[in-house]
Amino acid sequence: MAQDIESTLIEKRVFPPSAEFARGAEVKSMDEYERLYARAAADLEGFWAEEARRLDWMQPFTEVLDESKAPFVRWFADGKLNISANCLDRHLAARADKPALVWIGEPGERRTLSYRELHTEVCKAANALTELGVGAGDRVAVYLPMIPELAISLLACARIGATHSVIFGGFSDTAIRDRVNDSSCKLIITADGGWRRGKIVPLKATVDAALEHGCPSVEKVLVVTRTRETVPMVEARDVRWETVVPLASAECPPVALEAEHPLFILYTSGTTGKPKGVVHSTGGYAVGAQYTTRLVFDLRDDDVYWCTADVGWVTGHSYVVYGPLMNGATTVMFEGAPDFPDKDRFWDIIEREKCTILYTAPTAIRAFMRWGDQFPERHDLSSLRLLGTVGEPINPEAWMWYRRVIGGDRCPIVDTWWQTETGAIMITPLPGATPTKPGSCTRPLPGIFADVVDKEGRSCGNNAGGYLVIRRPWPSMLRTVWGDAERYVKTYFSEIFVDGKALYFAGDGARRDEDGYFWVMGRIDDVLNVAGHRLGTMEIESALVGHVDVAEAAVVGRPDELKGQAVVAFVTLKSGRVASAAVKDALRAHVVKEIGALARPEEIRFTDALPKTRSGKIMRRLLKEIAAGGEVKGDVTTLEDVAVLNRLSAADEE
Numbered sequence: 130m131a132q133d134i135e136s137t138l139i140e141k142r143v144f145p146p147s148a149e150f151a152r153g154a155e156v157k158s159m160d161e162y163e164r165l166y167a168r169a170a171a172d173l174e175g176f177w178a179e180e181a182r183r184l185d186w187m188q189p190f191t192e193v194l195d196e197s198k199a200p201f202v203r204w205f206a207d208g209k210l211n212i213s214a215n216c217l218d219r220h221l222a223a224r225a226d227k228p229a230l231v232w233i234g235e236p237g238e239r240r241t242l243s244y245r246e247l248h249t250e251v252c253k254a255a256n257a258l259t260e261l262g263v264g265a266g267d268r269v270a271v272y273l274p275m276i277p278e279l280a281i282s283l284l285a286c287a288r289i290g291a292t293h294s295v296i297f298g299g300f301s302d303t304a305i306r307d308r309v310n311d312s313s314c315k316l317i318i319t320a321d322g323g324w325r326r327g328k329i330v331p332l333k334a335t336v337d338a339a340l341e342h343g344c345p346s347v348e349k350v351l352v353v354t355r356t357r358e359t360v361p362m363v364e365a366r367d368v369r370w371e372t373v374v375p376l377a378s379a380e381c382p383p384v385a386l387e388a389e390h391p392l393f394i395l396y397t398s399g400t401t402g403k404p405k406g407v408v409h410s411t412g413g414y415a416v417g418a419q420y421t422t423r424l425v426f427d428l429r430d431d432d433v434y435w436c437t438a439d440v441g442w443v444t445g446h447s448y449v450v451y452g453p454l455m456n457g458a459t460t461v462m463f464e465g466a467p468d469f470p471d472k473d474r475f476w477d478i479i480e481r482e483k484c485t486i487l488y489t490a491p492t493a494i495r496a497f498m499r500w501g502d503q504f505p506e507r508h509d510l511s512s513l514r515l516l517g518t519v520g521e522p523i524n525p526e527a528w529m530w531y532r533r534v535i536g537g538d539r540c541p542i543v544d545t546w547w548q549t550e551t552g553a554i555m556i557t558p559l560p561g562a563t564p565t566k567p568g569s570c571t572r573p574l575p576g577i578f579a580d581v582v583d584k585e586g587r588s589c590g591n592n593a594g595g596y597l598v599i600r601r602p603w604p605s606m607l608r609t610v611w612g613d614a615e616r617y618v619k620t621y622f623s624e625i626f627v628d629g630k631a632l633y634f635a636g637d638g639a640r641r642d643e644d645g646y647f648w649v650m651g652r653i654d655d656v657l658n659v660a661g662h663r664l665g666t667m668e669i670e671s672a673l674v675g676h677v678d679v680a681e682a683a684v685v686g687r688p689d690e691l692k693g694q695a696v697v698a699f700v701t702l703k704s705g706r707v708a709s710a711a712v713k714d715a716l717r718a719h720v721v722k723e724i725g726a727l728a729r730p731e732e733i734r735f736t737d738a739l740p741k742t743r744s745g746k747i748m749r750r751l752l753k754e755i756a757a758g759g760e761v762k763g764d765v766t767t768l769e770d771v772a773v774l775n776r777l778s779a780a781d782e783e
């Protein structure tokens with residue numbers, strides 16, 4: 130109770146940007162924000178065209194938005210550009226010697242690449258890829274640790290028009306195989322291993338296992354040497370990065386690509402068992418990533434900007450690599466974990482590198498809070514001027530801690546709401562303009578027409594919960610689901626209609642307060658957010674059901690103080706199989722094998738039946754209540770077998 134009152138009091142507090150911050154910012158006041166917003170509303174195409182002209186186009190566009198085949202839209206369709214040229218070549222005149230990438234390895238190495246050096250490395254890697262048979266229109270899978278070669282690989286693919294598909298280093302061989310096969314990748318870039326808390330993560334071995342299962346499209350595997358452990362190399366298939374990239378020519382003119390050319394595919398979880406390949410364009414994505422990085426992080430030429438996200442997720446794509454580099458910034462990339470060798474690793478890096486901007490996740494902030502103030506207090510964090518968060522709703526207490534302990538009560542916080550599908554930040558404070566409220570991502574960016582609506586598409590009143598939708602297209606929106614256009618329409622444009630036209634809806638519930646501020650309440654579909662990682666309940670269920678002992682499984686999220694949500698699985702075993710701790714272990718191992726350690730169920734409960742409606746649908750709402758340890762309050766009249774419920778609540782826990 131006391132806690133609730135405290136939260137409400139915190140939520141009601143408003144933190145305007147300091148006059149000093151506002152003075153130096155690109156958008157200096159709410160008046161200015163409102164003007165920009167109104168301008169975009171009055172002339173959406175003119176607004177985005179002007180923004181797009183900040184980039185270098187090899188062939189200028191004359192069309193802006195083509196909605197004739199909505200929801201399949203095209204932006205700047207007759208223009209041609211190359212995003213790697215926008216990240217690198219365009220800075221060579223003014224910033225050749227400025228650090229583009231500052232990399233810190235987990236064991237402590239440091240490597241800086243200036244814009245000139247990064248340009249050279251990217252050109253060489255691009256030529257090496259070409260020599261290995263990769264060209265425009267091919268797909269390349271990237272399964273690397275957070276090392277410079279990861280950024281170099283992305284930019285090299287982009288330079289020659291190959292579409293990259295980054296697979297997070299925590300995914301298993303089965304998950305790699307599914308992703309590689311879904312988009313028929315021709316080549317995989319990996320490393321011998323990666324460092325994680327002093328131990329080696331065997332990346333190459335995992336790729337080998339994936340290929341053993343059968344990935345017929347893969348012709349070559351390019352292997353970066355990172356940990357120097359011995360890994361078997363398959364003759365004619367596997368090639369060492371060090372034997373081809375350094376020898377390649379440093380001349381590599383960027384290929385002029387149509388704006389709609391697919392820059393990358395990124396697999397993300399949804400409500401079905403199979404992750405979907407979200408496809409992003411070149412031109413629209415570039416415009417979105419450039420625009421949002423510039424405005425939201427209010428970049429200045431002397432900033433040292435650090436986004437802690439892994440490039441395996443969309444945040445790393447847009448805000449470690451593309452956004453900062455298009456803006457000519459210095460971007461910090463860190464390979465390791467926040468608690469290795471000690472729990473002050475982040476603060477140590479900020480002090481050493483004099484980082485001015487930190488962008489991280491609420492789950493990390495909550496862990497820092499729990500570890501205690503003594504870790505940040507060991508370090509001088511006075512270089513910081515701006516803080517950001519992304520990935521899940523941030524609880525007001527964590528927000529306040531972040532502001533006070535890390536930001537010294539001086540740094541604005543930008544709580545940025547967006548998704549893999551949106552490509553770039555959508556709803557966020559502008560740090561020099563927006564008064565912030567702890568826990569709210571505040572207002573949509575100019576050009577983004579977000580709303581909270583009911584099932585019929587009518588805007589909800591103040592503080593009424595509803596569906597978070599986007600009413601108008603935006604340049605960095607996903608274009609389709611790889612190989613499954615129907616699924617694109619079904620997943621994102623089939624829930625809410627206004628005058629027969631579908632609005633973009635991708636699963637979040639929200640409310641808007643009396644100041645028009647958005648409060649995202651989290652997913653209202655069957656997607657979990659575990660430590661900022663998206664996982665589909667169906668995905669984990671199909672992994673569980675794939676185990677020989679399992680008859681049926683239902684997965685739900687349970688609120689978790691640190692991770693936001695924890696995975697809880699209700700499992701019915703096949704007749705004759707006996708529930709035991711050993712079976713639990715086997716099921717956990719099975720999920721790790723099928724998806725990866727990030728999907729490992731925190732809790733497994735065995736039950737002889739799952740609660741279902743008469744039509745046979747599993748009643749997740751009830752399971753959620755049970756998983757959360759609460760009493761089952763909801764309506765149970767549609768329940769097929771009420772007795773199941775009682776047995777479930779009593780089912781043995783860990």
Ligand code: WTA
Nearest residue numbers: 519520521522544545546547548549649652
């Ligand atoms: C959640 C990560 C509240 C949300 C960029 C969304 C957030 C999902 C926020 C997308 C935020 C992201 N406040 N919730 N600031 N940012 N989310 O695709 O549920 O990995 O739908 O993209 O994370 O996760 P994804």
